[in-house]
Amino acid sequence: MQYTGARILIEALIEQGVDTVFGYPGGAVLFIYDELYKHQDRIRHILVSHEQHAAHAADGYARSTGKVGVCLATSGPGATNLITGIATAHMDSVPMVAITGNVATNLLGKDSFQEVDITGISMPVVKHNWIVKDVNALAETVREAFIVAQSGRPGPVLIDIPKDITAIPGEWIPLRSGAKVKNIQSISANKLVAGIIPEGADQSEITAEEEILSARARRLTERNRRTTFTDEDLDRAVKFFREAKRPVIYAGGGVISSDACGELTEFAERLNAPVALSLMGIGAFPREHRLYTGLIGMHGTVASNKAVQKADLLITLGARFSDRVTSRADKFAQSARILHIDIDPAEVNKNVGAHAWIIGDIKLILTKLLKKIPQHLKTDWQGDIEKWKEKIPKAHHPGGSKLHPRLIIEETAKRLGYDAIVATDVGQHQIWTAQFYPFTRPRSFITSGGLGTMGFGLGAIMGAKVANPKRPAVLFTGDGSFRMNCGEMGTISNYxxxxxxxxxxxxxxxxxxxxxxxxxxxxxSETILDRPPDFVKLAEAYGLKGYRAENEKTFIEALDNAMKDIASGLTALIDAQINRDEQVLPMVPGGKPIDEQIL
Incomplete structure (x- = not known):
């Protein structure tokens, strides 16, 4: 079938199971938007207020579902506006396909109107990118982009399409087994592409996967297979487990990406090992579990930080030893053997040296390890963990006339329930949310960890809610962050x-x-923000409900009214005013070991 490049793009996205695209139009993508108009019954487009938040919305969509998020922008400033959102996804290993338009191929490299080398600009913050100069290569490029975004360690990719490629006709050849694509991905596209066929997969599914993989994608598969682990790797790990007296598990976002949360819980129980989580790992382990010690690192709990420093074995799962976790790397877990389990070999020995490692899919690795570990191993913690758990900073206890962050977060959690999706921007409120919200399931906490992007939250929660319309959704933000993204209230109101x-x-x-x-x-210096806007009036200007709260009584009243608004399909904003000198504690000062905390 002969279709224009724009039509081929839309067909290829639908073929990949895409139901929503977040974007903003412009001259270089007019043919694409024309096709979106014609096919609005097959694929939904959300018009954002700024391209950065199209990327953040695609990011929130992906984090909350595990599927690939998709965003679209025009050439030049439209494309560059995506970069912060792409970099945010890159730092947190979020699967995303960003699509940009560009000037026509005969104008490339001539400093044409709204031309930038977006493939060059984006190269450091994507897994891969493409500029499509042949319309007949477009569908194959889209297919490969989705495979790359999901395979191995997930991450963002970018497809740049010159305007003339979207206008000229090309050959559209749909996948022969296109109907099976969603079925394959539901098994786990990440594992299939990595060459990991789950037990029970029938031959028709494997055959369909072979049809999905292009020649270039098969080369990716072979590369991933070369990094798989051996039985010797597993046996060495089991030897470490048996010899350990004070094991600790440090788990990150990779556990959630590989859907290994159930395996993590069983693994921790078998080892009788306390579990500390990175910011990206929140939700990977039940908060109420006896082995849970909380956040690790700069704002980690006393229990997590001391346990890691006293451990004789540190098992790191899907985490990268970022500076926010280790503080002084040379003083981190000095008494412990370190076993690093991760899908990305580039992370091993990058920040902290490991004594052994296993490279591969965490779910598969834990499944195999569990078959080799006795039901319960004994440890020598002797009540240390429980004692450290009792050391809580005084700042965690509400008091005084002003609202307290803990009260705000816990009262909100009581009303939204455990199924809620919670997003944050970046700053104090982000850590308070991580500390005080009772997360019980993965893909519930949506936050910018690696890049620390202020302005991330509103776009991200918007994308997450679009992807999960039946789940309650809340954004905790700070007044500094919210100034950077409040224009998206227009998007939320419109849709x-x-x-x-x-x-x-x-x-x-x-x-x-x-x-x-x-x-x-x-x-x-330049940190006081006692200035406009009035956030309540601003919310009302966008057609939303707005409430102001200055103490516990008025906050509870505002929260009750807001819940009624949301039940009727409206968005509500609460401006909860707290003391400007509330601090996030515990805190590790820069350059100190993680067990030297300000409490």
Whole structure:
């Protein structure tokens, strides 16, 4: 069949199971938007207020579902506006396909109007990118892009399409087994592409997967197979487990990406090992479990940080030893053997040296390890973990006349329930949410960990809610972050996406002010934000419900009213005003070992 490049793109996206695209039109993508108009009954487009938030919305869609998020922007500034969102996804290993338009092929390299080398600009923050100069290569490029985004360690990719390629005709050849694509992906596209065929998969599914993989994608498969683990790797790990007296598990976002949360719980119980989570790992292990010790690192709990420092075996699952976790790498887990289990070999020995490692899919590795481990191993912790759990900073206890962040977050959690999707921006409110919200399931906590992107939250929760319309959704944000993304209230209002927005408003850049208080002799340089806008009036201007709360009583009243609004399909915003000197504790000062905490 002869279709234009724009039509081929839409057909290829639908073939990959895409139901929603977040984007913003412009001259270089007009043919694509024309096809989106013609096929709006088959694929939904969400018109955002700014391209950065198209990327954040695709990111939130992907984090909350495990599927690939898709965003679309025009050439030049449209494409460059995506970069912060792409980099955010890259740092947190989120599968995303970003599609950009570009000037016609005969104008490339001539500094044409709204031309940028987006493949060159994006190269450091994508797994791979393509510029499509042959319309007949477009469908194959889209298929490969989705495989690359999901295979191995997930991440964003970018497809740049010159305008003339979207206009000229090319040959559209659909997959012969296109109907099986979703079935294959539901098994786990990540594992199939990595060459891991799950037990019970029938031959027809394997055959269909072979049809999906292009020649280039098969080369990817072979590359992934070369990094798989051996029985010797597993046996060495089991030897470590048997010899350990004080094992600790440090789990990150890779556990969630590989759908290995159930295996993690059984693994921890077999080893009788406490479990500390990175920010990206929150939700991977049940919060109420006796072995859960909480967040690790700069704002980690006393129990997590001390356990790691006292451990004789540290088992790291799907985490990368970021500086926010280790602080001083040379003082991190010095008494422990380190076993690093990760799908990305580039992370091994990058930040912290490991004594052994297993490279591969975490779910498969844990499944095989569980077959080799006795039911329960004995440890010598002797009540240390429980004792450390009791060390809670005084700042965690609400008091005084002002609202307290813990009360805000816990009261919101009581009303939304355990099924809620919770997003944050970046700053103090982000860590308070990680500390106080009772997360019980994976893909419930949507936050920017690696890049720390202020302005991430509203787009991300919007994308997550679009992907999960039946789950309650809340954004906890700070007044500094919310100023950067509040224009997306227009998108939320237009599409009637019911979300609860809670601004934990201290009228300052709270995390920066905290550092200025502790380490810069209270010189508050450019961190005071006691200025417009009035967030309640701004919400009302966008057609949303707005409430202001200054104490516990008015917050509970606002929250009850907001819940009624959301039940009727409206978005509600609460401007919750807290003391500007509330601090996030515990805290490890820069350059100190993680067990030297300010409490």
């Amino acid at each position: 009637k996406i019911p979300i609860l927005i809670v601004i934990i408003n201290n009228q300052v850049l709270g995390m920066v002010r905290q550092w200025q208080s502790l380490f810069y002799e209270e010189r508050y």
